Amino acid sequence: MSSLKIAIQKSGRLNEKSVELLKNCGLTFENYKSSLISTVSNFPLEILFLRDDDIPEYVQDGIADIGIVGENVINETEVDVHYLQRLGFGKCMLKIAVPNESELKNIKDLEGKAIATSYPVILKKYLQENQVNATIRTISGSVEISPGLGLSDAICDIVSTGGTLKSNGLKPFADVLASEAILISKNGIEHNGIIKELMQRIQSVLMAKETKYVVLNVDRTNLDTILSLLPGVKSPTVVPLAEHNWVAVHTVIQERDFWEKINKLKAAGAQGIVVMPVEKVII
Ligand code: ATP
Ligand code: ZN
Numbered sequence: 611m612s613s614l615k616i617a618i619q620k621s622g623r624l625n626e627k628s629v630e631l632l633k634n635c636g637l638t639f640e641n642y643k644s645s646l647i648s649t650v651s652n653f654p655l656e657i658l659f660l661r662d663d664d665i666p667e668y669v670q671d672g673i674a675d676i677g678i679v680g681e682n683v684i685n686e687t688e689v690d691v692h693y694l695q696r697l698g699f700g701k702c703m704l705k706i707a708v709p710n711e712s713e714l715k716n717i718k719d720l721e722g723k724a725i726a727t728s729y730p731v732i733l734k735k736y737l738q739e740n741q742v743n744a745t746i747r748t749i750s751g752s753v754e755i756s757p758g759l760g761l762s763d764a765i766c767d768i769v770s771t772g773g774t775l776k777s778n779g780l781k782p783f784a785d786v787l788a789s790e791a792i793l794i795s796k797n798g799i800e801h802n803g804i805i806k807e808l809m810q811r812i813q814s815v816l817m818a819k820e821t822k823y824v825v826l827n828v829d830r831t832n833l834d835t836i837l838s839l840l841p842g843v844k845s846p847t848v849v850p851l852a853e854h855n856w857v858a859v860h861t862v863i864q865e866r867d868f869w870e871k872i873n874k875l876k877a878a879g880a881q882g883i884v885v886m887p888v889e890k891v892i893i
Pocket of ligand 2: 661662663
């Protein structure tokens with residue numbers, strides 16, 4: 611079988627999680643910082659390590675078949691690619707921010723103002739959608755210092771914690787785009803067998819991340835109440851314990867219901883609750 615190429619970020623905020631995801635999918639490869647390409651030894655795939663800005667176009671043009679890149683970069687490069695899967699990491703928000711003392715209140719107040727950004731394409735679309743005419747000043751880095759230098763009235767930049775905004779005397783003003791890492795493919799090749807196989811593995815890794823394996827002990831008299839709290843993948847496993855009338859219940863629960871469920875289980879008489887990570891969920 612001839613192999614496919616996947617493009618991932620060479621270094622930066624998406625590199626580590628992209629490599630981790632592929633390794634969790636059972637792929638074995640060397641991850642030398644110096645090499646641009648790495649061959650997976652147990653799956654028909656080659657990995658290209660690139661700057662994130664180049665990934666969307668490489669995938670669109672078929673130089674790489676698939677790629678992992680932030681949605682902000684995909685939108686900014688205006689490429690035509692197929693979205694295979696949202697990956698749940700690299701989450702951030704493209705926001706407009708203004709100086710703390712600014713009197714701008716709503717989007718319409720940006721009319722006639724200057725906004726500095728490294729995302730002119732996305733910002734232009736956003737302003738058009740909101741029917742605002744503003745000057746876009748495109749700068750490639752350190753956008754947040756531009757209002758302080760008198761170069762703009764506002765900025766549009768990626769914000770995750772807001773720390774950088776704060777330390778530059780800026781406050782959030784409007785959300786422009788919520789972004790996360792996306793697995794994309796060249797259009798028209800999404801049904802390729804290798805991609806399907808990889809997608810299946812990725813989905814089972816993502817699903818496992820949201821799942822916990824729980825074991826608990828309970829007196830048989832309380833078993834029905836406990837079982838009603840535990841939907842499980844199909845139905846929970848119940849195993850008798852050496853102690854008379856006690857059983858162990860094994861099941862999986864969703865991470866998001868976790869604390870609420872654990873407290874309810876304890877209240878219903880569950881003891882010795884053990885929670886374990888799940889590596890993969892195959893359905
Ligand atoms: P490259 O050298 O590959 O061009 P870069 O400096 O452009 O890297 P990074 O800062 O590594 O990019 O960010 C890569 C992606 O990570 C962003 O495009 C965005 O999708 C995502 N991301 C998540 N959180 C943040 C954040 N706090 N700031 C910037 N990007 C973030
Ligand atoms: Zn970049």
